[in-house]
Amino acid sequence: MLIDVHGHIGRVLPDRREFVDVTNLVAKMDAWGIDKTCILALSEHPEGGYLEADTEDVIAACARYPDRLIPYCLIDPRYGNDAEISFSHLLEEYVARGCKGMGEVLPKMDFDDPRLLNLYRQAGQFGLNVVFDMQDRPNGYGLRDDYGLPRLERALQACPDTVFVGHGPTYWAEISAEVPEDNRSSYPTGPVVEGGAVPRLMRQYDNLWADTSAGSGHNALSRDPAFGLEFMDEFQDKLMFGTDSCRRTDLAEPVGIVTFWQDLVAGRKLSDEALEKIGWKNAARLLEL
Numbered sequence: 670m671l672i673d674v675h676g677h678i679g680r681v682l683p684d685r686r687e688f689v690d691v692t693n694l695v696a697k698m699d700a701w702g703i704d705k706t707c708i709l710a711l712s713e714h715p716e717g718g719y720l721e722a723d724t725e726d727v728i729a730a731c732a733r734y735p736d737r738l739i740p741y742c743l744i745d746p747r748y749g750n751d752a753e754i755s756f757s758h759l760l761e762e763y764v765a766r767g768c769k770g771m772g773e774v775l776p777k778m779d780f781d782d783p784r785l786l787n788l789y790r791q792a793g794q795f796g797l798n799v800v801f802d803m804q805d806r807p808n809g810y811g812l813r814d815d816y817g818l819p820r821l822e823r824a825l826q827a828c829p830d831t832v833f834v835g836h837g838p839t840y841w842a843e844i845s846a847e848v849p850e851d852n853r854s855s856y857p858t859g860p861v862v863e864g865g866a867v868p869r870l871m872r873q874y875d876n877l878w879a880d881t882s883a884g885s886g887h888n889a890l891s892r893d894p895a896f897g898l899e900f901m902d903e904f905q906d907k908l909m910f911g912t913d914s915c916r917r918t919d920l921a922e923p924v925g926i927v928t929f930w931q932d933l934v935a936g937r938k939l940s941d942e943a944l945e946k947i948g949w950k951n952a953a954r955l956l957e958l
Contacts, residue, residue: 675911772800793831
């Protein structure tokens with residue numbers, strides 16, 4: 670069994686031939702040995718509108734393959750510009766329609782903005798985990814935080830009933846205690862220095878998990894192979910396999926995290942128990958599948 674907790678439909682590139690529809694997504698799953706995929710929405714955030722897939726698109730796509738696809742919903746925290754607004758009418762509806770989480774949360778806002786804290790809390794009240802993207806850049810998309818991730822830590826403290834799933838270049842750059850100023854929103858290379866914010870926070874807070882997806886997750890786990898294996902072993906109860914594959918042409922050549930995972934399994938570089946947890950059991954537990 671293999672569950673991808675970070676999938677998308679829509680397109681991420683200007684070339685419309687790269688549009689990922691549900692048929693293409695399922696074909697990638699079959700080719701890569703993935704049994705189930707969580708599809709994350711993006712278009713509710715103006716910053717994520719490029720992917721052309723909102724919650725309604727996701728729910729409709731998942732209805733075509735209910736045994737293979739799992740829908741996530743998304744709400745923009747800036748609706749009404751009110752840090753106390755209730756989203757219960759939307760959350761109740763989305764949960765009733767099968768949504769198992771919220772994401773991908775990526776507005777260009779501070780991670781602990783009161784409007785976001787309000788959304789995080791309510792998602793947790795409805796049993797939804799929150800998948801976020803963190804990127805340290807002045808424009809574009811992605812939640813913002815300072816060095817050491819103090820804003821994420823404040824959110825973890827303020828929303829103890831909400832499980833946060835870490836993702837994105839800045840989040841994964843902070844796996845190391847040394848983060849280059851000019852490479853905090855990309856893929857730092859070289860040895861990981863002990864004492865990074867990510868392992869510290871994952872040890873300290875039960876409600877911080879992470880997925881392996883995208884170049885950022887792959888880079889974090891592979892840049893220092895020995896550290897990556899130690900990290901996966903230590904956090905085998907809180908890590909989940911994910912791809913973040915956003916291109917149609919990925920079908921011809923699997924994204925890096927897929928080949929990385931296949932090598933882990935073939936080489937039995939982690940215990941069978943750890944591989945099963947990261948590969949599917951953690952996701953099944955979190956999503957109550």
